[in-house]
Amino acid sequence: MNPTRLQILICGGTGCISSGCLDVETALVKSLENHGMTDEVTILKVGCFGFCEQGPIVKVYPDNTFYVRVEAKDMEEIVESHLLKGKPVERLLFKDPETSVRYTHHRDMPFYASQARLALMHCGVVDPEKITDYFGVDGYKALAVAVTEQKPKDVIDIVKDSGIRGRGGAGFPSGIKWEAAYNVQSDKKYVVCNADEGDPGAFMDRSILEGDPHAVIEAMAICAYAIGADEGVVYVRAEYPLAINRFKIACAQAREYGLLGKNIFGTDFNFDITIDLGAGAFVCGEETALLNSVEGQRGEPRIKPPFPAAVGLWGKPTIINNVETLVNIPQILLKGADWFKSFGAENNSGTKVFALAGKINNVGLVEVPMGITLRDVVYKIGGGIRGGKKFKAIQTGGPSGGCISEKGLDTQVTFENLQKAGSMMGSGGMIVMDETDCMVDIAKFYLEFTVEESCGKCTPCRVGNTRMYEILERITKGHGTEDDITELRNLGETIKATSLCGLGNSAPNPVLSTLDNFMDEYLAHVHEKRCPSGKCKDLVKYVIVPEKCIACTLCKRVCPVDCIIGERKVIHEIDQERCIKCGACVDKCPKDAIITE
Amino acid sequence: MKIKSREDLQALRDKYRDEVIMRLVSDNFETRTEINVGIGETGLKTGARDTLKTFFDEVNLAKLENVSVIAVDCIDRSNSPVVEIKIPGKEPVIHNKVDSAKAKALVAALKTEVQ
Numbered sequence: 001m002n003p004t005r006l007q008i009l010i011c012g013g014t015g016c017i018s019s020g021c022l023d024v025e026t027a028l029v030k031s032l033e034n035h036g037m038t039d040e041v042t043i044l045k046v047g048c049f050g051f052c053e054q055g056p057i058v059k060v061y062p063d064n065t066f067y068v069r070v071e072a073k074d075m076e077e078i079v080e081s082h083l084l085k086g087k088p089v090e091r092l093l094f095k096d097p098e099t100s101v102r103y104t105h106h107r108d109m110p111f112y113a114s115q116a117r118l119a120l121m122h123c124g125v126v127d128p129e130k131i132t133d134y135f136g137v138d139g140y141k142a143l144a145v146a147v148t149e150q151k152p153k154d155v156i157d158i159v160k161d162s163g164i165r166g167r168g169g170a171g172f173p174s175g176i177k178w179e180a181a182y183n184v185q186s187d188k189k190y191v192v193c194n195a196d197e198g199d200p201g202a203f204m205d206r207s208i209l210e211g212d213p214h215a216v217i218e219a220m221a222i223c224a225y226a227i228g229a230d231e232g233v234v235y236v237r238a239e240y241p242l243a244i245n246r247f248k249i250a251c252a253q254a255r256e257y258g259l260l261g262k263n264i265f266g267t268d269f270n271f272d273i274t275i276d277l278g279a280g281a282f283v284c285g286e287e288t289a290l291l292n293s294v295e296g297q298r299g300e301p302r303i304k305p306p307f308p309a310a311v312g313l314w315g316k317p318t319i320i321n322n323v324e325t326l327v328n329i330p331q332i333l334l335k336g337a338d339w340f341k342s343f344g345a346e347n348n349s350g351t352k353v354f355a356l357a358g359k360i361n362n363v364g365l366v367e368v369p370m371g372i373t374l375r376d377v378v379y380k381i382g383g384g385i386r387g388g389k390k391f392k393a394i395q396t397g398g399p400s401g402g403c404i405s406e407k408g409l410d411t412q413v414t415f416e417n418l419q420k421a422g423s424m425m426g427s428g429g430m431i432v433m434d435e436t437d438c439m440v441d442i443a444k445f446y447l448e449f450t451v452e453e454s455c456g457k458c459t460p461c462r463v464g465n466t467r468m469y470e471i472l473e474r475i476t477k478g479h480g481t482e483d484d485i486t487e488l489r490n491l492g493e494t495i496k497a498t499s500l501c502g503l504g505n506s507a508p509n510p511v512l513s514t515l516d517n518f519m520d521e522y523l524a525h526v527h528e529k530r531c532p533s534g535k536c537k538d539l540v541k542y543v544i545v546p547e548k549c550i551a552c553t554l555c556k557r558v559c560p561v562d563c564i565i566g567e568r569k570v571i572h573e574i575d576q577e578r579c580i581k582c583g584a585c586v587d588k589c590p591k592d593a594i595i596t597e
Numbered sequence: 598m599k600i601k602s603r604e605d606l607q608a609l610r611d612k613y614r615d616e617v618i619m620r621l622v623s624d625n626f627e628t629r630t631e632i633n634v635g636i637g638e639t640g641l642k643t644g645a646r647d648t649l650k651t652f653f654d655e656v657n658l659a660k661l662e663n664v665s666v667i668a669v670d671c672i673d674r675s676n677s678p679v680v681e682i683k684i685p686g687k688e689p690v691i692h693n694k695v696d697s698a699k700a701k702a703l704v705a706a707l708k709t710e711v712q
Contacts, residue, residue, distance in 0.1 A: 003615045005653045005666070042616075062665040064623040086636045086668040107624060125620050135609045136617035144603045257609075258599035266601040 004042045006083060007061040009124065012045035013052070013210055014203075014242050020071065021045075021056035027072035031079040041083065047123040047211015048203075050365035051111055054094060059106070059124070066106040067092040097361055098383065111362045114380045116343055116369045118351045119167075119204075119327050123211030128246050131253040134214040140259055142333035143218050147225050147269045155226040156182055159329065161337035163349040168194055168285070168322030169397065169426045170502065171415035180309035181227040181317045189229035190318040191220050193326060195236035195243070196290060198282040199398030199429040200449065204353040205323035207365055209236070209243035212327060213250035217260065217273065219326035222333065223319055224271045232273040233313070235290050237280045244275065251275075282399075282453035285427070286501045287320040289455065300457045301501035322427070324353055345371030348414040352425065354396075358432035359386050368413070375409040378432055389434040393517070395442070397426025399449040400506035402513025403439060422513035424506060438535035439518040440525055443510045444472040450507040461504030464495040468511060475522065476536040478529040485522055489515055534596040537581040541597040546571045548593035555585035555594065615657065622663050630664045630711050632656070632703075633681040634695075637671030644696065645678035651697040652680075655704040661711060684711065 008028065010021050025043065032038045049057045054068035058078070065088050067078065074092060081087045093102040094109055103109045117123075126133040134140070146155050160175025181189060193216060197205040209216060220232045236244055251273055254260040262270045281299050283289045288302035291313050312318025328350060332340045341349045348370040354377070356366050361383030368377060374394055378384070385391050393403040396413075402423030404411060411421050418425050433442065447469050456462045468491050471484045492508030492515075499505045515522065524530050531539040544555075544564075549571045556564040556572060563579045566572030574585075574594075586594045600606050622629050632652050636645040653666045672679040676693035682703065683689040692703065 003619065003657060005649070005668075007619055009620070061619050061623045062667050064626065083668075084636075085638065085641065085670065086634075087670040105626065107626075126617065132609070132613040133617050135606070136613040136615075137621065138610060140600075140606055141603075141610070144606050148603055256598075258601070265603065265606075 004040055006041045007044060008041055009044050009046045009059040009061070011047075011049050011055055011057040011124065012128075013048035013055075013207055014240075015048065015052040016055040016057060017242070019055045023072040024056050024058065024070055024075060027075035028079070031076045032083075034076075035079055035084055037079065037083060044127045045129075046125065047128050048120075048207040048365055049106070049124040050120065050207075050367075051094075051106075051362070052365065053363040060088075063088065064105050066094065066104065066109075068094045096383075110383060111364070111366070111381055114372065114376055115367050116351050117367050118331060118340075118343065119208065119324050119353050120211070120365070120367050121331065122215060123207060126212065128211055128213055129249050131214060131250065131257065134212075138334060139214055139330075140218050142330040143221050143225070143259070144265050146222050146333060147265050147267050152182060152226045152228065155222060155333065158333055158337050159226070162332045162340040163337070163347065164325065164328055164332065164340065165348070165415065166322060167324035167328075167352065167427070169424065171425060174321060174325055177309055177321075178223065178226050178319060180307070181229075181319050184310050184317040186228075186317050188231075188314075188316045189224075189227055190313045190316055191224045191227070191229050191232040192287075192290070192294070192313060192318055192320040193220055193232065193234040194285065194287065194290060194320050194322045195234055195240075196278050196285045197237065197240075197323075197427060198280075198285040198453075199355075199427050201357045201431065202355045202398060202427050202429045204355060204365060204428055206240050206243045208323050208327050209240070209247050213243075213247045214254065215327045215330055216247070216323060217250055217254050219321075219329040220273060221260070221264070221271050222329055223321065223326070225269055227317070227319055229317075229319070230270045230272075232271065233276050233294055234273060235276045235278055235284070235294060238277040239280055244277070247275065281455070282450075283455045283501070283503050286503060289501065290320065291318065298455070300455045301503075303500065324428075343369045345369075345412060345414050347416075352413065352428055354428045354430045356382055356430050356432075358430075359389065359434040359437070360384070360432040361386055370414055371412045373410050373412055374404065377413070377430065378409065382432065385432070385434050387434075389436065391432070392435050392437055393433045393439065393442075395423070395431045395433065395446075395510070396429065397424040397506070397509070398429040399446045400424075400503065400509050401426050401429065402509040403433070403442065403517060404513070405517040408517070422516055423509060426506075436533050436535070438476075438531050438533040439514045439521050440472065440476055440531075441535045443514045444469065444476060446510040447472060447507065450503065454503065454507070458498075458500040458504060460495045460498040461500070461507060464491050464499075465504070465507050467491055468495075468508065472511070475525050476531070477538045478525070478536075480526045482526055485515070485526065540581050541576060542574055542579060542581060542583070542586065542594055543597055544572050544574055545593050545595060548591050550591055550593070552590065554588050554590065558584045558588045560584065618662050619665070623665060625663075628663065628685055630661075630685065630707070631681075631683040632664065632666045632707075633669045633672070633683070634666065635670065635672040635677060635679045635681075636668045639671045639674045639677045640679075643677040647697055648678045648680065648695050648700050651700040652704065655701055659704060659708050661704075661708065664707065664711060682707065
């Protein structure tokens with residue numbers, strides 16, 4: 001096929017599909033036909049660009065124009081004005097909400113400027129359903145060099161030297177893990193790819209599988225060659241249909257070209273991959289629970305040691321790596337360990353992908369060099385707090401990560417620093433909270449998730465976390481005492497020290513970190529029976545200030561339980577007995593006459 | 598087709614490189630050379646689309662990987678088709694009334710300059 005003058009990339013990640021990118025594609029095809037330009041343009045559906053809040057995203061090459069929030073009805077204008085006459089459609093360019101500057105190229109946008117894309121290098125560049133695109137970007141070259149020219153030990157040495165650590169959360173050096181499996185003698189070994197992404201809101205693994213599936217296949221094959229395995233398993237949650245489908249297509253293409261199967265690159269190296277679907281239990285992201293699940297048993301963690309590198313799947317030596325860890329491997333082999341080490345911080349080489357969410361202007365998937373400060377992530381990339389509100393906390397590491405306050409904002413993001421700050425790297429969730437969030441309520445919210453997801457095997461996690469949840473429930477209802485706070489800390493520290501797996505070890509983090517950083521809020525709940533941000537319904541009372549009320553009946557009309565007394569020209573009042581504290585009246589009042597007490 | 602060796606893979610890479618190269622170099626706008634062809638209303642009437650096509654085909658034929666051919670709005674209506682060639686680190690040069698023959702000559706000249 002001859003290349004065309006123009007290539008148009010439409011984001012085809014799950015996020016953009018929900019915001020209508022398929023209609024955009026249909027409209028584009030139609031407009032091109034109308035203008036007789038079909039032969040001049042190649043349309044590609046690629047993986048996630050990361051700026052999901054602004055989706056669907058359409059990118060025009062070679063101009064490198066980056067259109068945001070494109071709708072089907074905009075396509076005619078793009079074709080007519082931009083593609084036919086060379087005049088980009090200004091109104092569809094990204095406009096910075098703070099400065100009102102419009103950006104043509106994505107690289108200049110603050111959201112992208114501080115990012116370094118290694119793991120997401122091909123996402124939004126190659127067509128994930130075309131192995132030929134992957135060939136074009138030197139795909140499978142690292143595998144070719146490894147199996148034809150390097151000894152397994154050479155490969156392991158490069159990975160070790162690069163310093164890459166597990167991106168699934170624990171941060172264990174991948175090269176050392178591979179070496180351990182390599183050193184064990186066995187007739188059978190396995191490579192498992194952990195794509196059981198469980199943190200609510202995190203979607204980096206999904207985006208990689210959707211956007212660059214061949215890199216994951218190549219990395220698994222490299223790992224298999226290095227440790228002496230011939231079978232791979234991808235454990236992915238069933239609720240990722242698009243990722244599963246694209247990965248299946250990629251596997252079939254790799255088989256067709258002989259990149260999976262027997263005698264790969266004409267050598268005696270054999271390797272193939274099967275896909276195993278998980279039912280979405282959070283604990284199955286823990287590697288030994290994952291292995292149990294693959295074997296058809298209950299998803300409960302095993303006691304370590306022995307580690308999976310020695311005794312893993314079906315009792316055989318097994319390497320389990322996260323998707324994001326794996327996707328870095330081919331580039332490390334191609335470009336060398338020093339290249340990888342040129343990104344990041346000491347003992348934390350490379351980058352990390354985060355799913356940035358919460359009360360922030362720019363929401364999406366970001367990849368930053370390790371060692372970047374949280375402040376840069378929140379203000380430079382995230383564009384600051386939405387609606388001009390005040391920053392209160394950032395929670396990293398998913399539901400069992402800790403909340404870091406304003407004073408920790410200059411923390412440099414590394415595995416160790418986040419741990420020191422009472423949180424963790426986790427698989428890369430980052431949720432920003434503003435002044436309207438109640439930290440006791442937030443802690444309760446996350447603990448509810450981990451209590452629900454606890455597998456129940458060990459007592460500290462099963463019982464301890466439930467007890468902590470009950471205490472938080474008491475405090476947020478206004479029945480807490482000072483002893484409850486002491487008890488929370490005791491329980492939390494005990495659970496951390498005695499639980500069997502990572503889920504229990506980290507579940508108390510949201511509580512312990514908020515105790516450390518936001519003790520004043522706990523004390524307000526306990527001593528004054530008051531929720532400073534007005535989130536805990538049982539502690540909030542809405543009242544109408546008579547001096548401000550203009551008796552317009554707007555609040556009365558919006559109240560779902562009709563508990564506002566008064567009529568036109570009669571000052572209103574809230575019947576506290578019947579009020580359900582939904583806050584609808586507060587939002588509606590034109591005079592800000594309704595306040596919380 | 599089964600890949601049996603590194604050479605097989607290299608052949609496939611070279612075969613499909615053309616399709617992805619545009620996406621790879623477009624992000625390096627400090628280092629890429631740009632050929633901007635004005636194809637606005639006037640350009641369309643004066644045959645700028647043929648000029649554009651010639652530039653694109655010639656650049657591909659010459660395998661100039663780091664050169665992008667971009668269609669832009671009209672640069673100068675009275676001398677259309679007008680082409681601007683931007684080589685990194687040098688002043689952009691404007692060429693007036695560029696037809697297909699002139700386009701071929703310009704790419705040939707560019708070949709010695711950017712390689």
